[in-house]
Amino acid sequence: MTMRFTKGHGTQNDFVIVPDLDGQLDLAPSQVALLADRHAGIGGDGVIRVVPTAAAEEAEVRAMVDEAPWFMDYRNADGSVAQMCGNGTRVFAAWLRREGLVSDAPFAIATRAGVRRIRFEGDQIVTHMGTWRLTDPEKAEADGFDALVHVDELEQIDEPYSALSLDLGNPHTVVALPPEVNLEGIDLTKAPLVRPTPVEGSNVEFVRPLGPGHLKMRVHERGVGETRSCGTGVVASALAVGFWAGGVQDGATWTVDVPGGTLTVRALPNHEVELAGPAALVAEGETNLLG
Numbered sequence: 001m002t003m004r005f006t007k008g009h010g011t012q013n014d015f016v017i018v019p020d021l022d023g024q025l026d027l028a029p030s031q032v033a034l035l036a037d038r039h040a041g042i043g044g045d046g047v048i049r050v051v052p053t054a055a056a057e058e059a060e061v062r063a064m065v066d067e068a069p070w071f072m073d074y075r076n077a078d079g080s081v082a083q084m085c086g087n088g089t090r091v092f093a094a095w096l097r098r099e100g101l102v103s104d105a106p107f108a109i110a111t112r113a114g115v116r117r118i119r120f121e122g123d124q125i126v127t128h129m130g131t132w133r134l135t136d137p138e139k140a141e142a143d144g145f146d147a148l149v150h151v152d153e154l155e156q157i158d159e160p161y162s163a164l165s166l167d168l169g170n171p172h173t174v175v176a177l178p179p180e181v182n183l184e185g186i187d188l189t190k191a192p193l194v195r196p197t198p199v200e201g202s203n204v205e206f207v208r209p210l211g212p213g214h215l216k217m218r219v220h221e222r223g224v225g226e227t228r229s230c231g232t233g234v235v236a237s238a239l240a241v242g243f244w245a246g247g248v249q250d251g252a253t254w255t256v257d258v259p260g261g262t263l264t265v266r267a268l269p270n271h272e273v274e275l276a277g278p279a280a281l282v283a284e285g286e287t288n289l290l291g
């Protein structure tokens with residue numbers, strides 16, 4: 001089977017985009033993992049299948065068809081299904097616009113985490129990321145954190161770090177590093193250990209505030225490993241920093257530096273939030289990797 005693909009990235013969080021405009025392609029987890037393999041495949045942090053919302057397998061996704069005609073079927077690099085990918089929404093939107101499937105006017109896409117509204121602003125693509133929530137608001141409000149994270153660190157510090165859990169349609173655990181710990185020195189080649197253990201696993205973000213409304217982040221994504229950027233992780237990190245600073249105020253904005261670039265987060269009323277950043281489509285091709 002010869003299959004068309006596009007390679008794209010958002011702040012170097014990279015994806016293999018697979019068009020399935022008639023909704024007939026059934027990608028097995030092993031096939032997704034092969035496409036994402038950086039040695040034997042095309043390579044990427046994930047795979048995005050572009051499919052009409054009406055043809056989605058899940059009934060809850062098909063129910064979004066009147067508002068969002070295109071479904072971003074996102075899979076992690078290990079082949080597992082994911083609810084959402086913030087950087088992926090921008091790459092998805094850039095591909096839809098290039099193919100003439102959407103115009104420059106604001107539009108909506110379907111994801112497993114719900115409808116996401118998108119607009120273009122110059123070289124930036126802005127995604128309305130929906131609503132966010134604290135995973136354990138009672139403990140978070142009382143203690144400022146609700147989880148502990150263990151990670152192998154260069155200085156061999158095995159003390160757990162206090163962390164805050166947030167839900168952005170997918171799970172996140174955000175660690176504010178103590179001043180004496182070097183953000184760049186943390187070993188993220190292995191998944192950090194989160195306690196209590198999240199049922200569906202968790203993306204884990206490590207943040208260093210740089211100044212008012214400015215922070216730096218590294219992330220270990222579930223099902224992938226460390227990535228150069230994570231859109232929902234950037235949002236979770238900004239919101240956590242806002243929460244620790246006294247509360248997330250409507251209209252507050254944060255600039256977040258990740259290894260792959262810079263993104264902007266803006267808090268909206270009613271616990272809604274949006275993410276802005278670039279997207280690039282860098283390669284086109286055909287592959288018969290799937291047989």
